[in-house]
Ligand SMILES: [Zn+2]
């Protein structure tokens with residue numbers, strides 16, 4: 001295996017989050033157990049095996065490696081991947097892939113999905129993904145992966161197995177679908193993006209950006225660039241119900257020690273204990 005790009009890893013209850021994210025450099029993430037990745041600012045070799053990528057927007061630090069990833073899967077004789085991109089940029093992405101096809105003289109085969117905001121797409125029998133609009137300087141989407149399970153309806157839960165079977169045989173639907181948001185990835189966004197979708201705050205795992213944290217980088221200005229400031233996270237501290245919050249995409253103007261110190265000093269304990277700084 002060629003070790004060509006950094007990958008950080010964190011495990012929580014059967015899910016592994018892998019990736020790396022620095023503003024204007026590169027962001028790439030994946031969750032192998034879900035066979036899904038987010039953004040392809042670069043593509044580590046092992047990410048080639050992940051067959052679905054959900055791309056938040058067209059900035060180079062989030063999409064530059066898409067043609068390399070598509071071509072590598074073909075080279076490795078893997079199935080064509082499925083790539084979700086915001087519908088507003090889908091045509092440009094298709095043209096870009098066709099240009100690379102000419103440059104590289106290798107076919108760029110993938111299933112490109114033009115994802116609309118507030119839409120739902122099936123990933124597998126157990127998982128669906130929904131989209132929400134984020135607020136950035138270019139068209140952008142956030143993604144939430146939901147686990148879906150069929151569960152016995154509450155009104156039948158006290159009954160025995162044979163009683164339930166009899167009701168089922170009489171043609172009554174005894175179970176219903178239960179959904180839980182398990183992973184939310186926001187990509188680059190001003191805090192309005194987080195507020196656009198209540199499930200962002202409910203998802204078991206939340207991966208979002210925290211690009212700026214210094215008081216002199218005023219948050220109003222940061223919002224115009226479509227990014228989140230530490231003060232935005234602190235203002236919303238009580239809203240986060242997530243078990244794990246990963247904050248990535250730190251600006252390269254900062255050293256990670258400064259960032260850690262600022263979080264240590266300012267973030268309330270109740271939130272801090274669930275936060276993982278991805279630097
Ligand atoms: Zn970015």
Ligand SMILES: [Zn+2]
Pocket residue numbers: 057059062136188
């Ligand atoms: Zn961006």
